[in-house]
Amino acid sequence: MKIVAVTACISGIAHTYLSAEALENAGKALGHQIKVETRGSIGAENVLTEREIREAQVVIIAADLSIPKERFKGKPVYEAGTHEVVNKAGEIIEKALKFSENYQPGKETMTAPKEAKAESAEPQGDGGKNVIWSEIYRHLMCGISYLIPFVVSGGIIMALSFAFAESNPEIAGILGTIGDLAFGMMLPIMAGFIAQSIADRPGLVPGIVGGFLASGVTASGFIGGVLAGFIAGYSVQLLKKIFRFKGGLRAMMPILILPLFSTLITGIIMLFVIGKPVAIVNDFLTNWLNSLSGGSAVVLGFIVAAMIAVDLGGVFCRVGYAFAVATLATGQPSVAMAAAMAGGLVPSTAIALATVIMPHKFTDDEIEAGKGCWVLGASFIVEGVIPFAARDIKAVVPAVTLGAGVTGALTAFFGCTQSVPHGGIWVMPVPGAIGNVPMYLLSVAVGVAVTVGLTAVLKKDVSPKMSRTQRKAQKAEAFQ
Structure with a gap:
């Protein structure tokens, strides 16, 4: 059997490559041909080609954040977390192949529920709630994975600015400006990619705008940034259901209609509904953490x-x-x-x-x-x-x-x-x-x-x- 896979963890460092190695070793041990694309902190490596995807019996996505699936249209896609794959790669492969045997084209992509426990693409009962919470968690982790490089870079640059504070104030000021900018970008970036994880590219603009409102105008901080991302992403999803244009207007949906209206919705909610209450909660939590001692x-x-x-x-x-x-x-x-x-x-x-x-x-x-x-x-x-x-x-x-x-x-x-x-x-x-x-x-x-x-x-x-x-x-x- 030919199998293709994609792995991606939150930080893009450890589980991305551990899960890839586990899949490769288990696949070979089971006698299958497998190629794994890793999406780590340095970008995509061992990228899957169109031919490899087309010839594969199944696609396995081992990820803790949302992975675009457009290129897997028409293929059975089996999802699991990287932690599961590291521990049970052989079992995941066998379940994925069994899932592919029962796959019936009719939807763009059929995806097995996370945790690799159900064989149906339509979760039932309490399993549906688990899948919903799992998806929310993955959208959040997607945003955080993009936030981390900004915090790392900004933190190190700010630390260097402190080191030059006495010996060379001019250099310290330059480094401080750059570090402040990196820190200032982290909430908009996080919110933008939470929204993109939910609604693809149309969610990026309202998410980033909402993130800027959280970090600056409303001062609602991290919590506000998270909420801005989800508001932006799900507002785009709602607008997709409301606006069902055809022809030329349909082409304007992703570049004008969806970003425009979702940005307005996100901005208004952040300014008049979310901003002040969350800012109060955020200030309380910040003050509480800062006051902790002993x-x-x-x-x-x-x-x-x-x-x-x-x-x-x-x-x-x-x-x-x-x-x-x-x-x-x-x-x-x-x-x-x-x-x-x-x-x-x-x-x-x-x-x-x-x-x-x-x-x-x-x-x-x-x-x-x-x-x-x-x-x-x-x-x-x-x-x-x-x-x-x-x-x-x-x-x-x-x-x-x-x-x-x-x-x-x-x-x-x-x-x-x-x-x-x-x-x-x-x-x-x-x-x-x-x-x-x-x-x-x-x-x-x-x-x-x-x-x-x-x-x-x-x-x-x-x-x-x-x-x-x-x-x-x-x-x-x-x-x-």
């Missing part, structure tokens, strides 16, 4: 960091990360963001260390995989732990979750802050990117120690204890 901040730090680790890139991780990123919307360094990223440094790093000091608790394959976890951990990528959790979830997941949580609590206790939402240890040399670096690193070290200690207690031995020299000698003997 026990409250520690609890917040623990929860956010634990969410990053508990499902290793799954729903809880994304929600916790999105919350942390949202706290950067004010343009100020964030305690929550520091807790989130410090906590995210723990899982892969701790497992890598555990494979070194406790090799008797890991298989040879896991020990080899642990070598790559050093880089993944340093880069704020928790997905390196997935192969270990798949083999021993009862030991690994509690260990990394509690270790990350402890780290998040400590960073909050020490008042560590962060102004960029990604980058791991590689952004530490940037002045101002992370506040209170020594305590930040100490917090990570303590969390790693907690995870390693819990792993030692919870994880059973898989081979006899022996020194590193003895293990090397055993491998050499087996090789001969």
Whole structure:
């Protein structure tokens, strides 16, 4: 069988490529021809050709955000989240092929409901509600995935401006202007791409305009930006049903009629309905977060960091990360963001260390995989732990979750802050990117120690204890 697939995660870094690799390996193991297009942070790679799509029996979309499906018109499309595909790629492929066997042309695209549980394109009962919420979540994550580069760039540039504040005020002013602009664009971009995810290109203009109203005129902040995106997208969808023109007027729909009226609708709702109430709520939340200290901040730090680790890139991780990123919307360094990223440094790093000091608790394959976890951990990528959790979830997941949580609590206790939402240890040399670096690193070290200690207690031995020299000698003997 010939299969084509597209993978895309929120950040475009880890799950995009892990899910692609999982599909390729599972496809080959099952005897199928498969090509996977990745839509990562550097753009589309290994792009599918028209011929490859035409010859494929089924299209698999492993994505946590909305992917345009126009080029798959007339083909059976099976959707699942990247986290599912990483863990159950073979099962997803088999279900996708079964879905394609029952496919009957008649609609532009038939898409299996997310979570890869239903075989029908028409969800029933409570499943329909789950699909609706799943789609809302995916539209939101699509917008956030486009927001992240603006926050990263703006945050680093702003941090550099602080570094030059005393030595060269002129350069600091230039960098500050650029950084402010990048930060100022993040809500319009997020809102625009939420709307585009819902309504394709006609949603982009009203979404961006609504986002600007949220960030500037109404001061409704992140919440207002999210609402602006959904209002814009669904207003376009409503207008498509109201205006059913034919001929020349139909051609004007996407470039004039839909953007014009949806922008007016979005603008009016943002100005007179959404703006002020949301601004009040946003100010309250901002002031509350800024006022957190002592026990409250520690609890917040623990929860956010634990969410990053508990499902290793799954729903809880994304929600916790999105919350942390949202706290950067004010343009100020964030305690929550520091807790989130410090906590995210723990899982892969701790497992890598555990494979070194406790090799008797890991298989040879896991020990080899642990070598790559050093880089993944340093880069704020928790997905390196997935192969270990798949083999021993009862030991690994509690260990990394509690270790990350402890780290998040400590960073909050020490008042560590962060102004960029990604980058791991590689952004530490940037002045101002992370506040209170020594305590930040100490917090990570303590969390790693907690995870390693819990792993030692919870994880059973898989081979006899022996020194590193003895293990090397055993491998050499087996090789001969």
